[in-house]
Amino acid sequence: MSMPITQERLLDERQIERVLIAYCRGLDTMELDALALLFTEDCLVSYGPDAALNSHGRDGLRRDLGRLWRWRRTAHHLSNVEIDFTAADRASVSSAVMAWHERADGGSDLVTATVFGRYEDEFVRTGEGWLIAKRTMYMSGSNSAFKVNLHPLPRRPPPPGWTAPVVERRGP
Amino acid sequence: MSMPITQERLLDERQIERVLIAYCRGLDTMELDALALLFTEDCLVSYGPDAALNSHGRDGLRRDLGRLWRWRRTAHHLSNVEIDFTAADRASVSSAVMAWHERADGGSDLVTATVFGRYEDEFVRTGEGWLIAKRTMYMSGSNSAFKVNLHPLPRRPPPPGWTAPVVERRGP
Amino acid sequence: MSMPITQERLLDERQIERVLIAYCRGLDTMELDALALLFTEDCLVSYGPDAALNSHGRDGLRRDLGRLWRWRRTAHHLSNVEIDFTAADRASVSSAVMAWHERADGGSDLVTATVFGRYEDEFVRTGEGWLIAKRTMYMSGSNSAFKVNLHPLPRRPPPPGWTAPVVERRGP
Numbered sequence: 001m002s003m004p005i006t007q008e009r010l011l012d013e014r015q016i017e018r019v020l021i022a023y024c025r026g027l028d029t030m031e032l033d034a035l036a037l038l039f040t041e042d043c044l045v046s047y048g049p050d051a052a053l054n055s056h057g058r059d060g061l062r063r064d065l066g067r068l069w070r071w072r073r074t075a076h077h078l079s080n081v082e083i084d085f086t087a088a089d090r091a092s093v094s095s096a097v098m099a100w101h102e103r104a105d106g107g108s109d110l111v112t113a114t115v116f117g118r119y120e121d122e123f124v125r126t127g128e129g130w131l132i133a134k135r136t137m138y139m140s141g142s143n144s145a146f147k148v149n150l151h152p153l154p155r156r157p158p159p160p161g162w163t164a165p166v167v168e169r170r171g172p
Numbered sequence: 173m174s175m176p177i178t179q180e181r182l183l184d185e186r187q188i189e190r191v192l193i194a195y196c197r198g199l200d201t202m203e204l205d206a207l208a209l210l211f212t213e214d215c216l217v218s219y220g221p222d223a224a225l226n227s228h229g230r231d232g233l234r235r236d237l238g239r240l241w242r243w244r245r246t247a248h249h250l251s252n253v254e255i256d257f258t259a260a261d262r263a264s265v266s267s268a269v270m271a272w273h274e275r276a277d278g279g280s281d282l283v284t285a286t287v288f289g290r291y292e293d294e295f296v297r298t299g300e301g302w303l304i305a306k307r308t309m310y311m312s313g314s315n316s317a318f319k320v321n322l323h324p325l326p327r328r329p330p331p332p333g334w335t336a337p338v339v340e341r342r343g344p
Numbered sequence: 345m346s347m348p349i350t351q352e353r354l355l356d357e358r359q360i361e362r363v364l365i366a367y368c369r370g371l372d373t374m375e376l377d378a379l380a381l382l383f384t385e386d387c388l389v390s391y392g393p394d395a396a397l398n399s400h401g402r403d404g405l406r407r408d409l410g411r412l413w414r415w416r417r418t419a420h421h422l423s424n425v426e427i428d429f430t431a432a433d434r435a436s437v438s439s440a441v442m443a444w445h446e447r448a449d450g451g452s453d454l455v456t457a458t459v460f461g462r463y464e465d466e467f468v469r470t471g472e473g474w475l476i477a478k479r480t481m482y483m484s485g486s487n488s489a490f491k492v493n494l495h496p497l498p499r500r501p502p503p504p505g506w507t508a509p510v511v512e513r514r515g516p
Contacts, residue, residue: 175354182355191461204513252368252422288419312418312419315456327374330410330413337396338396339411341492
């Protein structure tokens with residue numbers, strides 16, 4: 001159940017969006033101390049079903065996200081932010097991320113991995129501002145070089161009997 | 173002729189942006205019933221010059237967008253939103269979309285198609301909120317695996333006599 | 345030192361974001377006369393250390409950005425906007441750009457160059473609205489086809505003794 005949006009809420013939304021963006025910046029620069037402060041002390045963060053992809057608390061998250069150092073460079077581009085306030089100090093927030101990663105032995109396009117992901121977050125307003133209390137990452141897709149077992153984004157199948165129309169250009 | 177922006181208009185802009193994002197979400201999850209409700213009952217939607225790429229009305233659009241099921245997975249990332257109010261209840265809206273598609277026989281990067289597109293929309297405020305009355309999609313570019321005949325984005329050519337400078341790094 | 349954000353500031357932020365987006369649109373359509381008007385008359389724009397990548401003033405920038413015509417098509421997708429007001433009429437602004445370029449001899453994915461970049465801008469409010477006085481572009485990464493010597497984005501190295509965990513899926 002989400003609450004109606006007001007002009008005052010736009011300031012809350014702006015602060016929440018800044019947290020989402022600061023997370024992406026923190027990953028690309030690997031400033032993990034600052035990144036961990038975007039989450040509550042007792043946060044739960046799940047990128048996939050495997051134990052190694054589930055982090056608990058700021059300290060655990062800061063340690064676990066060190067795994068990004070196995071890439072030489074990364075770029076996290078955030079978009080599609082949807083914020084729904086569920087109480088005065090709580091919000092459910094969905095966003096999309098295009099995450100590009102280059103392997104440490106890079107130099108060829110074959111060793112870059114791209115993920116088209118979605119963050120589903122629970123935000124809470126605290127004395128330190130809006131923070132992420134719970135994050136679950138889903139994956140719409142990825143290129144073939146990305147092998148991490150992220151949660152898949154559910155997708156509705158076609159109805160029975162559906163057949164594909166021809167919309168591609170025929171060619172020479 | 174666009175109208176000056178005010179603080180009240182920021183709430184309208186937020187609602188319009190949510191419609192743009194919900195469209196992307198609807199395509200990635202293929203929840204086409206919900207997606208069709210983002211458009212007016214008599215909407216006109218054109219992705220390209222071919223008849224198969226032009227949809228009329230909510231029912232037509234919902235049926236025609238079933239063509240996305242020929243892909244196994246997709247990801248639509250929205251950005252570059254520009255909203256210009258042309259009347260109290262009307263707005264011209266431009267946005268950019270990075271649309272990634274994986275073929276149903278996927279598993280290789282050779283069968284993913286990426287489009288760099290632009291939506292040019294006419295929004296109207298209705299009793300159901302801001303809805304898309306008219307959408308035209310243009311394409312800035314795409315990778316070679318994408319073969320759908322979308323409207324090309326116009327681009328100004330260089331002036332007569334222009335020659336390319338050298339800005340690439342030389343080197344081994 | 346950044347200033348607290350208020351509801352009035354949200355209108356400034358919206359205007360600044362529109363300038364960032366109009367720049368991207370101007371590059372993709374190569375409407376360089378309009379693009380130059382997004383900058384102050386005495387602007388400084390640096391994309392990399394080489395002299396050819398540093399532009400001075402509107403006229404210089406308009407001329408130098410003609411180099412984009414060596415590509416057949418481009419797409420600039422903007423995201424991750426962070427605005428910090430440093431005075432009543434000044435703001436430091438960071439944003440991310442996914443910039444796709446197709447070579448004039450294109451037709452193959454091998455000749456498309458993608459950059460994952462970051463703009464660090466100084467904006468000033470003028471009689472013509474908010475304009476970019478100083479822009480420095482950094483690069484988080486790029487695919488192998490991009491050879492321009494952009495400023496690299498700094499990234500913190502792993503602590504001494506760090507070893508990479510195994511998070512990739514094993515499998516056939």
